[in-house]
Structures are given as structure tokens and as C-alpha cells.
Amino acid sequence: MPTPINLYEQLANELDALIAQRVFAPGDKLPSIRHLAQQKRLSVSTVLQALRLMEDRGLIEARPQAGYYVRHRARMLAALPTEAQPLKEPAYVGINNTLMRVLKANESPQVVHLGSAWPPDELLPMRRVQKAVAAAARRDPALLSKVSCYETNEPAFTRQVVRRALDWGQIDSAEIVVTSSCTEAISLCLRAVAKPGDTIAIESATYFVLLQLIESLGMKALEIPTHPKTGASIDALELALNAGLVQACLFIPNANNPLGCIMPEENKRRVAALLAQHDVPLIEDDVYGDLCFTPERPWPIKAYDTSGHVLLCSSFSKAVTPASRVGYVAAGRWAQEVALLKMVSSGSTSQFFQAVLADFLNGSSYDIQVRKMRRVLAQRIARMSDAVCAHFPAACSVSEPQGGFVLWVQMPEQVDALALHLEAVEQGVAFVPGPLFSASGKFGNYLRLNCGNAWSDEIERAIARLGQLVHSHAGEGPRSVGRAA
Known part of the structure; x- marks a missing residue:
């Protein structure tokens, strides 16, 4: 009974x-x-x-x-993705051909776009930007035709960059070089601090565009094991530095893409000290720093740099408008080299859009905007996490992003993310396979999802369809599934 x-x-x-x-x-x-x-x-x-x-x-x-x-169901998962193991030797990167195929497939109008991590249009302050464009054109019409091959910076913009840095420290306006996106800033920095054949220490996993840049410049990459909550292993980095294995580092310590982790402040302080000790530069990608979900914006490693070894790269594209194509680097002791490379490679960045961004940043508009985005993006990540946990196999685990708007998913070992991607695109769902976030093809059973878009029935169905495919590839069910509507 x-x-x-x-x-x-x-x-x-x-x-x-x-x-x-x-x-x-x-x-x-x-x-x-x-x-x-x-x-x-x-x-x-x-x-x-x-x-x-x-x-x-x-x-x-x-x-x-x-x-x-x-x-949210994601909080009930037993484990986070496991920490990657370091490579024994640096390796030349070889992802470009596969990446271009994946990105082209992901742009198809027939798929639900869960791949490219662009900020959603409805979260961007387009009306406020339109007003700033009109105001800048009225105030100084000459900006519409102003071009210089030597002077790349609009003073009003660099002044705002310096002012915003006061929250964590102080940077000299003389070390700032305005660029045409954060990606260009990183590319210029790589060219300034390293040469073909040099080895760049990177996080594992890291943003695939950083790997593309390393590959295109003929450099090698050394993957530093990276914890999904605390970022790159400082002990592993120290071993690599002591062995003389790397000539430069390239990290995303605030809201790493794809993990979403934030390096603890003590670790940042330790990295800055190690770089100075070994005379090795760090290119720091801080493009997601303003979109972290912590009560206070986390400091960059640049805040702890007293020797000029950190080149801080960022932009306002993720929170204001990607179309402006305005980024910048505070290049430390390499400011002159970066400025020269900028001048001879692409000339000046639009000084008109620099003025527009300066107007937007001068006041409360930007702070209001990033507070809204942090709140909404945290909610959307939680919703996506829940959907993944509801529809994917129980053996899957997901990251717990502390910023940005992507989710990193670990699937059963037998799932091949690249093969899964081919079938998923045919079924109308796009994502980015895990191997594209590694110099050596690691993370074969991982994928990254863009969580930025507003939740909808279409996205819910897409995640359900993708979950069916993961079940199938894991040997847990049939592969006959329909297209995501």
C-alpha cells in the first residue's frame, strides 16, 4: 500500500x-x-x-x-563545459575556408539566424542616433567632406573615450588611434607587435575573427586553457611566458566570446604584471565590456597596466550602431606604430561618424542605453538557456554568460558540430560550430547560439528543431525532422 x-x-x-x-x-x-x-x-x-x-x-x-x-532550467544543469587543455606546440591557424562556408550558409534568408552575433535592431537607439547625425551635419557641415590621411582622430570623440576610461583609470589621448571598427584595431595591433611566424597566445575558446586575423597574417596561435567562468588560466600563461613560447597575447577578458566569462580582477592584475616582467604585449579586446551583467562595469586589464604593454581595443558598435564602423585602440607604447599602420592601410576613419558618436556619448543617452541592453540581453540569454535545456539531450551543458549575448553549448561527444550544422541549415536553423573557435579544431561537439534577438515562436521552434537534430546525431532518435518555420 x-x-x-x-x-x-x-x-x-x-x-x-x-x-x-x-x-x-x-x-x-x-x-x-x-x-x-x-x-x-x-x-x-x-x-x-x-x-x-x-x-x-x-x-x-x-x-x-x-x-x-x-x-531557468539552465541553472539545474550539473556541469559547465569542461576546461580546454593547452596545445603542446603553437599551431598555424586554418579555419578561414570552413568559416567562410559556414558564414555564407548562415546568411541565407531561409534560416532562423542564431549564428552571427549582431545586436538586434530593436535594441539599438536608432532614433537618438538619427538626431545625433542631423545635429552633427548642421553644426559642422564640413565634416561630411573632411578626409585626412594623417590625422585620423576627431578630438571630440577621443575626449569621450578618455572621459569614459576615468571609471577605471586614466589613458593618454596621445595613445588613442581611431580605427574603422574594433576588428581593424586588433589587426593593426597584431601587425605592430608581431611578425609572420610569431606565436600569439589566445584563449581557448576564442572569437573566430581573431583566429582569422592571426591566420591571414601568417602567425601561429597557442591556446591557453580557459575556464568557462574565470577565463584564461594565468598559471598556463605564465608557463608559456617562462618558456618563451609567445611573442604577444590576444585576450577577451570581459565577456569572452563565446564563453561569456569575466576574468577576475586579481587575475587581470597578475596578467599585467607578467606582461611587464616578460616584455610581452597584450592586445585586449574589450568590445563587450560595457555589456557585462555585473553590478559595476568590470575593469579591463589595461587598468592595471603601468608599463604600456596593453593595447586596449574597443568600439561602441554593439550598443549604438554597427554601421558607424568606428573603433579605437589605446595602444600604449605602440601608439606611433599603430598610427602609422592605420595611415598607410586605410587612412582616416569617418570623422563625421566620430562626431556623431561623440554627441551620443556626451550625456546620459549612452549610459541609459547600455543599462537597458544589459537587462534585456540577460533575460534573453536566460530564455535561450531554458529552451536549450528543454529541447536538447540531458547530457548537454551550457555556459552561464556574464555578459554579451551568445550562449556556448556542449553536446554529447559523438555529435559532430560541423556535420550538424550542414543538416541544421537544410532544416532552416543557423548557428556557429565550435571548431571555428579554436586554432586546432577543438570543440568538435560544441556550438554557439546568438541570443540577442527578441524571443519568438519562430526561435522556440528553431531551438526545438535543432534539439531534435542533436538527439538524432547523438543516437537518441530518428533524423527525419521538418524545416523550422
Whole structure:
């Protein structure tokens, strides 16, 4: 004879079933304790016991002075993606051909775009930017035709860059070189600090465009093992530096793409000291620094640099407008070399759009914008995490991004992400396969998803379809699935 269950267990099971049926979806608030007690004709203490049982099961969480909320499923996963192991030897990068095929397929109008990590149009401040464009054109019409092969910087823009750096330190305007995107800034820095055949230390995994740049310049990459929460292993980096294996480093310490991790401040301080000790430059990609979900914006490694070894690269494209194509680098002791390379390779960056961005940055508009984006992007990442956990095999695990808007997913070992991508595109779903984030083809069973777009039924169906394919490739079901609508 089955053992009768208590009233609080009955209520907990009832609410569990409602969550499983998505009557209460992740992020939803449950009815208040008083309301549940009245509705179910139970005592307040019984309702509290039920809610605490559900907390123990990992289904809900209590928020101070706000009530109980349904937890996102991703928080219930047992493990994060495992830390990568370092290469024994530096390797030449060879991803360009595969990457171009993947990116071309991902741009098809017939697919749901979960690949390229562009900020969604509806989150960008287009009306405010339009006003700034009109104001700049009225104030100084000459900017519309102003071109210089020597002077690349618009003073109003560099002044705003220096002012914003005051939150974490001080940079000299003389070391700033304005570029045509953060990517160009990184490319110029690589050319300034290293030569073909040199080895660049990178995080593992890292953004595929950084690997493209290293490959195109004929350099080699040494992958530093990277933890999905704390970033690159400083011990491994120190070993590589002591052995003289690297001539430069290229890291994304704030909201690494694709992991979303933030390097702890103590680790940043240690990196800066190691670079000075070994006289090795660091190119720091900080393009996602303003879109971290921490209470305070995390400092870049540049904040701890007292020797000029850190070249800080960034832009405002992720939060304002990618179309402006304005980036910059605070190049430290390599400022003159970077400025010369900029002059001879592409001339000046649009001084008109520099003025437009300076106007946008001069005031509260930008701060309001990034606060909104942080809030919305954190919610969208949580929603995507929940959908992945609902539709992918239980053996999968996901990252817990601390910034940006991408999600890194580890699938069962037998799943080949490149083969999965070919089939997924045929079924109308695009993503970026994991091997493209490694110099040596690691992460064969990983994929990256763009979480920036507003959640919709179309995206929900796409994730469900992709989950079916992962199940199939993992040997857990048939491969006959339809196109994502």
C-alpha cells in the first residue's frame, strides 16, 4: 500500500506539474503565499513547506521582498563545459575556408539566424542616433567632406573615450588611434607587435575573427586553457611566458566570446604584471565590456597596466550602431606604430561618424542605453538557456554568460558540430560550430547560439528543431525532422 503524502508535498507536486506544462514559465512569479493558502485552503506554514521543497528541487527561487519565481532550467544543469587543455606546440591557424562556408550558409534568408552575433535592431537607439547625425551635419557641415590621411582622430570623440576610461583609470589621448571598427584595431595591433611566424597566445575558446586575423597574417596561435567562468588560466600563461613560447597575447577578458566569462580582477592584475616582467604585449579586446551583467562595469586589464604593454581595443558598435564602423585602440607604447599602420592601410576613419558618436556619448543617452541592453540581453540569454535545456539531450551543458549575448553549448561527444550544422541549415536553423573557435579544431561537439534577438515562436521552434537534430546525431532518435518555420 503506497505511503500517503503530506499536504505540502501534494501542493509542491501540483505546482511542479504546472511548471512542467509551462503554465508558469521560467522567470514567471508564482502566486503569493497568502493567495495560495486561500486558494488551496491550506495554512500559510503548509504553503511555505511546499515552496521550500520546490526550492530544494531547484525549480523555484526566492527573491527578497519580491516572492517566489520559476528558475531557468539552465541553472539545474550539473556541469559547465569542461576546461580546454593547452596545445603542446603553437599551431598555424586554418579555419578561414570552413568559416567562410559556414558564414555564407548562415546568411541565407531561409534560416532562423542564431549564428552571427549582431545586436538586434530593436535594441539599438536608432532614433537618438538619427538626431545625433542631423545635429552633427548642421553644426559642422564640413565634416561630411573632411578626409585626412594623417590625422585620423576627431578630438571630440577621443575626449569621450578618455572621459569614459576615468571609471577605471586614466589613458593618454596621445595613445588613442581611431580605427574603422574594433576588428581593424586588433589587426593593426597584431601587425605592430608581431611578425609572420610569431606565436600569439589566445584563449581557448576564442572569437573566430581573431583566429582569422592571426591566420591571414601568417602567425601561429597557442591556446591557453580557459575556464568557462574565470577565463584564461594565468598559471598556463605564465608557463608559456617562462618558456618563451609567445611573442604577444590576444585576450577577451570581459565577456569572452563565446564563453561569456569575466576574468577576475586579481587575475587581470597578475596578467599585467607578467606582461611587464616578460616584455610581452597584450592586445585586449574589450568590445563587450560595457555589456557585462555585473553590478559595476568590470575593469579591463589595461587598468592595471603601468608599463604600456596593453593595447586596449574597443568600439561602441554593439550598443549604438554597427554601421558607424568606428573603433579605437589605446595602444600604449605602440601608439606611433599603430598610427602609422592605420595611415598607410586605410587612412582616416569617418570623422563625421566620430562626431556623431561623440554627441551620443556626451550625456546620459549612452549610459541609459547600455543599462537597458544589459537587462534585456540577460533575460534573453536566460530564455535561450531554458529552451536549450528543454529541447536538447540531458547530457548537454551550457555556459552561464556574464555578459554579451551568445550562449556556448556542449553536446554529447559523438555529435559532430560541423556535420550538424550542414543538416541544421537544410532544416532552416543557423548557428556557429565550435571548431571555428579554436586554432586546432577543438570543440568538435560544441556550438554557439546568438541570443540577442527578441524571443519568438519562430526561435522556440528553431531551438526545438535543432534539439531534435542533436538527439538524432547523438543516437537518441530518428533524423527525419521538418524545416523550422
